Amino acid sequence: MVVIRLSRGGSKARPFFNIVVTDKRTRRDGRFIERVGFYNPLARGGEESIRIEQDRLTYWRGVGAQASPTVERLVQQAAKKAAAPAAV
Numbered sequence: 001m002v003v004i005r006l007s008r009g010g011s012k013a014r015p016f017f018n019i020v021v022t023d024k025r026t027r028r029d030g031r032f033i034e035r036v037g038f039y040n041p042l043a044r045g046g047e048e049s050i051r052i053e054q055d056r057l058t059y060w061r062g063v064g065a066q067a068s069p070t071v072e073r074l075v076q077q078a079a080k081k082a083a084a085p086a087a088v
Contacts, residue, residue: 005068
């Protein structure tokens with residue numbers, strides 16, 4: 001089964017996560033099919049904390065990929081953040 005999940009990067013105590021499409025059987029930081037975004041939980045000030053390529057995410061969901069609960073939460077958070085500047 002194909003899943004959309006986080007892959008950890010960064011150094012010790014400075015996490016950085018890539019949002020990747022991968023086979024469920026591969027290890028967390030192992031081989032992946034495609035990188036569709038990133039999440040930086042330590043972003044400060046004007047730094048971008050999350051970026052998701054919505055077209056690729058929609059494609060992978062359309063062909064049956066399942067997103068992890070954390071990725072689902074991040075997608076909703078990114079959508080809310082993208083809608084806020086448009087309303088202003």
